[in-house]
Amino acid sequence: MTPVLQTIRKAVFPAAGLGTRFLPATKAQAKEMLPLIDKPIIQYGVEEALASGLDHVVLVTGQGKHAIEDHFNVDVELETLLESRGKTDLLADIRSVPCPASVAAVQQNEPLGLGHAVLVARELVGDEPFVVILSDDVIDANPPAVQQLINVYERLEDPVLAVERVPADQVSSYGVISGEPVPGEDGVYRIRDVVEKPPKEDAPSDLAIIGRYVLTPDIFPILESTPRDTRGEIQLTDGLRRLLAHRPLYACQIDGVRHDTGSKSGFLRATAYFALKRPDLAETFRRYLRTLGVGTDD
């Protein structure tokens, strides 16, 4: 009998990076808590997980950065205060924060790389497939990006990484895959190799890994024995490359709009993009852009 494919229930959010590109804003808070319009960046990722049917959230946080956990917990004192003052609209705002079935957090004591951050979540994930969401990649997609990956996982039953075609001069900022298209699967590739941040001349393709992964628990022992790189970090890409020796890995091109809010220009673009999609802001914001000499009437 073929084993039944385990349903994916858990989403891991590594959020323990130093966020150096946003210093000093990230001196005492995680970059995942910077607000994109009126929601912290990580809330977009949690909403995507919930919309994809995942209702157990695992946060990997840095030292002393408890605000993320607090954001997804009910603040009884604040709710009572707003209630006593009759501020029902504000109550509705704070109650709109998504409420997963469980939110668990584990601390990565030192930022030893993304691979290490995933490894730190091992106990909370257990022996089941899971999703990793790097919430600084905010993706506007329908179906949600995570759902697109899960759909491929359910058909092919092996780990799936999200990829996007990037301009040649940007490949050196990403993990890049080489692979062959999977017949009958639009935008899906069977991965032959993964290279972390290759120089433009050596990049095997323009398919860059972006911040969404469906992984299986056999990645954990592999990450545990993955050597640190020259910066002393355990890279997830190195672990995935080693996993390739044991099982197939797939890449899925995401149909959607991605913003890298971990960079200043990506953050600004995302702010403009979402402001222009918001019925309560679009018109005034567009009018303001016109006063700056940008934007058109259509």
Ligand code: UTP
């Ligand atoms: P980045 O490569 O964007 O690094 O991490 P960073 O430290 O967050 O930001 P910069 O480059 O210094 O500005 C990608 C993701 O991996 C997480 C980050 O929080 C982010 O979600 N991460 C990275 C960890 O959780 N732990 C680490 O040790 C490294």
